Amino acid sequence: MASVETFWEAGHKITGHDVDGSLSLGYRRFRAFFGTSPLVCVVAWDIMSMTRPTTSRPKHLLWALLLLKRYSVEDVNAALTGVSEKTFRKWSHIFINLLADMPVLCWEDRFRSAPRDASTFISLDGTDFKIMEPSDFDPKWWSHKFNGPGLRYEVGICIRTGDIVWAHGGLPCGEWPDLRLARNAIIAALRPGEKIIADRGYNDQNFFDVPNGNADLQKKQILARHETVNKRIKQFCCLNFRFRHSLHLHPRFFHAVVNLTQLMNQNGEPLYSVNF
Structure with missing residues (x-):
């Protein structure tokens, strides 16, 4: 079972941040690379437990988040993750589709x-x-x-x-x-x-x-x-x-991001309330 620590450590293998270093800097850097928190990563990972490939690992979800957040060119993504462009493309797109299909909005x-x-x-x-x-x-x-x-x-x-x-x-x-x-x-x-x-x-x-x-x-x-x-x-x-x-991929990227945004609303980052 993946935990917050699992994603924290896997994420900072990509960011280069010392996991034993500054927590505040670590969280800022994690968000700068992946657009969300380790907690939301765990929530999304658990939601996808019945749909993700059995060979998938938490790092593959992080690759998808890296593409969504940074939207760098493939050779940069491959260099950051230490894999080939083909491997990065395969797993990042698998998980973008999984994120887009999460039953989050009701x-x-x-x-x-x-x-x-x-x-x-x-x-x-x-x-x-x-x-x-x-x-x-x-x-x-x-x-x-x-x-x-x-x-x-x-x-x-x-x-x-x-x-x-x-x-x-x-x-x-x-x-x-x-x-x-x-x-x-x-x-x-x-x-x-x-x-x-x-x-x-x-x-x-x-x-x-x-x-x-x-x-x-x-x-x-x-x-x-x-x-x-x-x-x-x-x-x-x-x-x-x-x-x-x-263009046919744009709705998949959009719905993946919207679902993540809603998960953040539900897990520590709610919108401010209004009286009506």
Whole structure:
């Protein structure tokens, strides 16, 4: 059974930090290389206990985290881990897929801590990620947020707990504005009369509650907290830098990072609470 110490020692074989040295420096360096804590590594490892290959080792999970967090080129990853590029690629991609498939997000958790008469349970926001320029220019890929080609996703957060309960997308930014993306899936998942707090990009009063001036300060605070989640997701360089792998892999990287972010919420790094 893998422990926090297992991942601490295996991780610092890659970072080069002396495991008997400064704890605070060790934790900063571990997070700088892997994007999360040894505790979350253990939690993820245990969740994958029935799905990971029998020949897998904790270091293979760390390789996946290294790719997600640092997003270095393959020869650098191979040098850091002391294996061939082919071996690093094999195991890192196996574990990125396993991370993406973890049953971490729960849509029904949006009701947690809500009063009985509530009709609004989540906030929703679209976020864009940079991709390589397609060979032929097509405006369907264009994101106005960074003036370049990208993929758009939406993330839903429980208002009262801060848990991530929804993640969907991976579609061309220019072709899929926020409201169209929401209509593609999440609206059909709502209960009758249920509404979502969102920004002005979601101009449909039937399903969305948009802040309107200073009177809606609480809703603005909820959306501001949502930006904190977007920043946590994009601290993984695979989603902050321009994605250079095949586009079909982007949703796997995205869902792996979202699941990790939620595990961090649940294991010592919760979002700040808001009153609503």
